Structures are given as C-alpha cells and as structure tokens.
Amino acid sequence: MTTIDAPARTVGGPDIVQERRLVTSIPGPLSRALMTRKTDAVAAGVGATLPVFAAAAGGGVVVDVDGNSLIDLGSGIAVTGVGNSHPRVVEAVKAQLDAFTHTCFTITPYESYVAVAEALNRLTPGDHLKRSALFNSGAEAVENAVKIARHHTGRQAVVAFDHAYHGRTNLTMGLTAKNQPYKNGFGPFAPEIYRAPLSYPFRDGGIDGVTAARTAILQIEKQIGAENLAALIIEPIQGEGGFIVPAAGFLPTLLEWSRANGVVFIADEVQSGFGRTGAWFASEHEGIVPDLVVTAKGIAGGLPLSAVTGRADIMDAAQVGGLGGTYGGNPLACVAALAAIESYASEGLIERAGDIGRLLIDRLTALQASDPRIGDVRGRGAMIAIELVDPETDAPDAALTARVASAAHAQGVIVLTCGTYGNVIRFLPPLTIGDDLLTEGLDVIAEALATA
Incomplete structure (x- = not known):
C-alpha cells in the first residue's frame, strides 16, 4: 500500500x-x-x-x-492527477518555453508530438499496431473519433448510451444525454446520433451485464440496423452521468457484437484514463481492447491536450489533411504530457x-x-x-x-x-x-x- x-x-x-x-x-x-x-x-x-x-x-x-x-477532492475534474504544478511538468514546460511555443504540427512538426503518440500507442489497451492523433479538448477528440469511424466504415449512425457525457460541441452535445445545463436551448444537434440503454446496477433491478447488453443490442438492431452503424461510443465508467460502473459482462458483450458487425467500438476514457481508476485505463478492468480510445483531462498535468488512439487501419482511414488543427498537440502540452506520463509510471x-x-x-x-x-x-x-x-x-x-x-x-x-x-x-x-x-x-x- x-x-x-x-x-x-x-x-x-x-x-x-x-x-x-x-x-x-x-x-x-x-x-x-x-x-x-x-x-x-x-x-x-x-x-x-x-x-x-x-x-x-x-x-x-x-x-x-x-x-x-x-x-x-476534484482535481479540476480529474485533470491534475499528478498533482498541480508537478515539478517534472513545470520544468518540461519551462524548457519548451525557452525553445518555442508553437509552429503548428501540421506545418513544421516537432518530436514531442511524435513521442506522445508513441507513448499512447504503447500504453492504451492491446498490443496491435496503433496510431494516434492529438487535439485540444475531450470534445474535440470525441468528434474526431466519430469522424475517423465514419470514414473507415462508410456509415453514418453513431450510438451513445443513457447518462452519457461526451462534450459540449454540437456533435458531442448530441452524444451527451443530460439536457440541463449541457444541451438546453442549443439545438438542433448533429443528425444520425442514437441512444441505447446502459447497465446501471443500482437502478436497473439487478439485471446482469450480459442481459443488459443484449437488450441494448436488440434495440440498436431494430431501430438503427448494424449495417448503418459506424460506431458505438461509451465511457467504461461514466463521468458526468454519475460514475456508473456497468455490470460485469456489459462492455465485453457490446465489444464482441461490434467486432462481429464491423462497428467501431470507441472507449471515451477522458475522465477515467491515466491511472484514475487504479489502472492506466478503465477498459483494463473489464478486459476489453477498444478499437479507438479517446483521452484528455489527466494526460498533461493541467495543460490542454487530448488524443484519439486506435487500430492503425482505422486511424489511417482519413485522407491526408483530414485530421489536425492549428493548436492540436501544442508543444507545451506535449512535453507536459510526457512529463506527466513519466510521473504516473515512476512515482x-x-x-x-x-x-x-x-x-x-x-x-x-x-x-x-x-x-x-x-x-x-x-x-x-x-x-x-x-x-x-x-x-x-x-x-x-x-x-x-x-x-x-x-x-x-x-x-x-x-x-x-x-x-x-x-x-x-x-x-x-x-x-x-x-x-x-x-x-x-x-x-x-x-x-x-x-x-x-
């Protein structure tokens, strides 16, 4: 201990x-x-x-x-997992400030972005070939995960779950379940977003995880059709929705169905990632290997950074120039992430x-x-x-x-x-x-x- x-x-x-x-x-x-x-x-x-x-x-x-x-007892909503102003993070950012603050990775790249991608490819669940792309916020990363999944599958529909929270942008508000304060008055929202029932052990009458997953799958098949579904996105432990831990078997059953039907399984680990749950990622507790993992919050010791990491064939589906952004993978945030990751691992x-x-x-x-x-x-x-x-x-x-x-x-x-x-x-x-x-x-x- x-x-x-x-x-x-x-x-x-x-x-x-x-x-x-x-x-x-x-x-x-x-x-x-x-x-x-x-x-x-x-x-x-x-x-x-x-x-x-x-x-x-x-x-x-x-x-x-x-x-x-x-x-x-809040860590800036699970952001400062390594503590606020961790010395290793501070020193890394100071050194980067003396070098340069920005070039835009998609104009003139820099090594720290690549190093963060390598670390994420190594640490996220699964030993398959992976790629990563860096962004600024959790919502931005979620949007890009959906973009990537749609491009890879050629399908449009996306399923999120009851009580989910995935962000405040237009598409991610559609994925988010709670109206007040996140969605009220801000519509219309992005189309082709659907919702399925979650396993909520305290409130669903003790239904086991496999049965709960089959109920969700039946609804998806009847109301959407697997052939139209690009992605299923879920938080392995819900954040804003109430820290709901699905019953055992729920996530593996959904993943098995997704794989069988060519649906991209996206794990939103924005709040549950980077050691927060006692493992690098909450997916590990369920023994699942998502196709795509979305991260942010605890990744960079308080600096704004997010990422999508996943199977190389899926991540490489988008055309050159289809992913990116002016500030995505800012060099200050990248060196902070490398320092934070080292702190999680070594301390x-x-x-x-x-x-x-x-x-x-x-x-x-x-x-x-x-x-x-x-x-x-x-x-x-x-x-x-x-x-x-x-x-x-x-x-x-x-x-x-x-x-x-x-x-x-x-x-x-x-x-x-x-x-x-x-x-x-x-x-x-x-x-x-x-x-x-x-x-x-x-x-x-x-x-x-x-x-x-």
Missing part, C-alpha cells in the same frame, strides 16, 4: 503547506470582489462551482486569494489510485451502513461516488446533494456533484493527496451529511 502523509511545506506550487486552513469565510472578501468582476466581464453561461479564486495549488490543496487552503501513482479507492470505499461504505440516504457507493480507484436518495423510495435527492456539497465547500473542501438526476457526489482527488488530508476531507463530508 502506498501511503502518503505529505510533509508541511511552504512557498508555492507543489511546496504549499498541506493543510486545510480557513482564515476567512468562504468566499472571502478578495474572492467576492473578483466574483463581481467576473459577473461584469464573463458570459453568464460560464459558471463556477465554488465562488473562490485560486492563487496557488499543489499536492492535495488549493489556496485561494484570501489565503484559505482548501482540500482538493507509483497508479498504485496510489488503488489505495485511495480502498480508503474512500471503506469510509463511505461505513457511512452508508448508518445512513440510508446513501443509496450506493461505487467507482474504481480514485474515481468514487455516492448516490444520495430518499431512503423510503430510492428516488434521487438532488436537494440533499446540493446541501451536502455546499456545506463541504463552506468548510474548505472542494467536492463536485454529478449524475443525470443531480444526486451524486463524486470524489476525484489528486493522486498526490496525503491520507491525512483525504481522511479530513471525508470527515467534513460526514459532518455535512449529518447536518444537511
């Missing part, structure tokens, strides 16, 4: 003192003043989960402009995710035993969630969820909510967080539940 008791440090970045410290109310006066400026200058549609402004972050804490130190962070998961599961399961409002505890590694419900009916309790999150925020703990019904609290701590901070954060959550 990898136990981290982070030493108290000073200065900034990764050397921040690892403690929860409240010197003002949350938000403090400087954050309130900045929030007023945000309201005046930033579009209203750009929200903020906590009304505090960050000044520094590292290890397992975020320090705001008022000097409050908050326990970070025991993937194993650490498993240890974090065991600590979270043990504590949250103990809370569940005495609090029937915790309907479900689920997830893998450092990607764990609780679903809050009415204990009499198991109906989703979004109001309770909001109260618990708000109370935790007020006490200096960053937690995020999610789920189609808004009733899930998710835990995504940096893999560098110490056991002491993680335990203290859970103490705050327990108190928030008790007093909600």
Whole structure:
C-alpha cells in the first residue's frame, strides 16, 4: 500500500503547506470582489462551482486569494492527477518555453508530438499496431473519433448510451444525454446520433451485464440496423452521468457484437484514463481492447491536450489533411504530457489510485451502513461516488446533494456533484493527496451529511 502523509511545506506550487486552513469565510472578501468582476466581464453561461479564486495549488490543496487552503477532492475534474504544478511538468514546460511555443504540427512538426503518440500507442489497451492523433479538448477528440469511424466504415449512425457525457460541441452535445445545463436551448444537434440503454446496477433491478447488453443490442438492431452503424461510443465508467460502473459482462458483450458487425467500438476514457481508476485505463478492468480510445483531462498535468488512439487501419482511414488543427498537440502540452506520463509510471501513482479507492470505499461504505440516504457507493480507484436518495423510495435527492456539497465547500473542501438526476457526489482527488488530508476531507463530508 502506498501511503502518503505529505510533509508541511511552504512557498508555492507543489511546496504549499498541506493543510486545510480557513482564515476567512468562504468566499472571502478578495474572492467576492473578483466574483463581481467576473459577473461584469464573463458570459453568464460560464459558471463556477465554488465562488473562490485560486492563487496557488499543489499536492492535495488549493489556496485561494484570501489565503484559505482548501482540500482538493476534484482535481479540476480529474485533470491534475499528478498533482498541480508537478515539478517534472513545470520544468518540461519551462524548457519548451525557452525553445518555442508553437509552429503548428501540421506545418513544421516537432518530436514531442511524435513521442506522445508513441507513448499512447504503447500504453492504451492491446498490443496491435496503433496510431494516434492529438487535439485540444475531450470534445474535440470525441468528434474526431466519430469522424475517423465514419470514414473507415462508410456509415453514418453513431450510438451513445443513457447518462452519457461526451462534450459540449454540437456533435458531442448530441452524444451527451443530460439536457440541463449541457444541451438546453442549443439545438438542433448533429443528425444520425442514437441512444441505447446502459447497465446501471443500482437502478436497473439487478439485471446482469450480459442481459443488459443484449437488450441494448436488440434495440440498436431494430431501430438503427448494424449495417448503418459506424460506431458505438461509451465511457467504461461514466463521468458526468454519475460514475456508473456497468455490470460485469456489459462492455465485453457490446465489444464482441461490434467486432462481429464491423462497428467501431470507441472507449471515451477522458475522465477515467491515466491511472484514475487504479489502472492506466478503465477498459483494463473489464478486459476489453477498444478499437479507438479517446483521452484528455489527466494526460498533461493541467495543460490542454487530448488524443484519439486506435487500430492503425482505422486511424489511417482519413485522407491526408483530414485530421489536425492549428493548436492540436501544442508543444507545451506535449512535453507536459510526457512529463506527466513519466510521473504516473515512476512515482507509483497508479498504485496510489488503488489505495485511495480502498480508503474512500471503506469510509463511505461505513457511512452508508448508518445512513440510508446513501443509496450506493461505487467507482474504481480514485474515481468514487455516492448516490444520495430518499431512503423510503430510492428516488434521487438532488436537494440533499446540493446541501451536502455546499456545506463541504463552506468548510474548505472542494467536492463536485454529478449524475443525470443531480444526486451524486463524486470524489476525484489528486493522486498526490496525503491520507491525512483525504481522511479530513471525508470527515467534513460526514459532518455535512449529518447536518444537511
């Protein structure tokens, strides 16, 4: 077991003192003043989960402009898996800044892009011949995965699943299941996108994964037709949808059917990739080898980068010039990714995710035993969630969820909510967080539940 008791440090970045410290109310006066400026200058549609402004972050804490130190159980939505401002990432980016910031890889290439592609080809599931292409965001990578699949198959239809989240661009909004706030008022959406039922063990009556997959397949065959289907895209563990882990057998059965029918199987590992679940990729827990894997978030230590990696014959289907973009695979992001990947591999962070998961599961399961409002505890590694419900009916309790999150925020703990019904609290701590901070954060959550 990898136990981290982070030493108290000073200065900034990764050397921040690892403690929860409240010197003002949350938000403090400087954050309130900045929030007023945000309201005046930033579009209203750009929200903020906590009304505090960050000044520094590292290890397992975020320090705001008022000097409050908050326990970070969100990692910027699973982005800073190696910790914020990891020294290896910082040094790599500094060195690249001294060389050049941009040339556009599709104009004059550079080695770091190739090195990232080589690393992704090596690390993603399967030992087949692979290719990779780099982009900027998860949504952009998802769109390109769909483009590639359509070009390869000559088909147009794409299937996504209930509770899915794949992005906020026009095509990816169509793939995303949740209306508010992601889709409402933004249509019409891209055509030829269809939805199939997901395996949701807590809410589908205990149906086994193979049966659930066969139900989805039957719907796909009857409503779309395999001969029209270019791709099936799914998150091995859903993110925004509520950290839903499909029942065993669901994903392998879908993959087997996809292979038999020439359908490209796309695993969206944007939130679940890069050690988050205690493996490099969540697909590994299910023993599946997707045709294409979409990555982003934890790939580059906080810099914007995403990728599509997959079977060479599929990835090479698009014509020269059909993939790319001005900033895709920016050199600063590429060297950051190489540094982050080295950190995951050499610092025991993937194993650490498993240890974090065991600590979270043990504590949250103990809370569940005495609090029937915790309907479900689920997830893998450092990607764990609780679903809050009415204990009499198991109906989703979004109001309770909001109260618990708000109370935790007020006490200096960053937690995020999610789920189609808004009733899930998710835990995504940096893999560098110490056991002491993680335990203290859970103490705050327990108190928030008790007093909600």
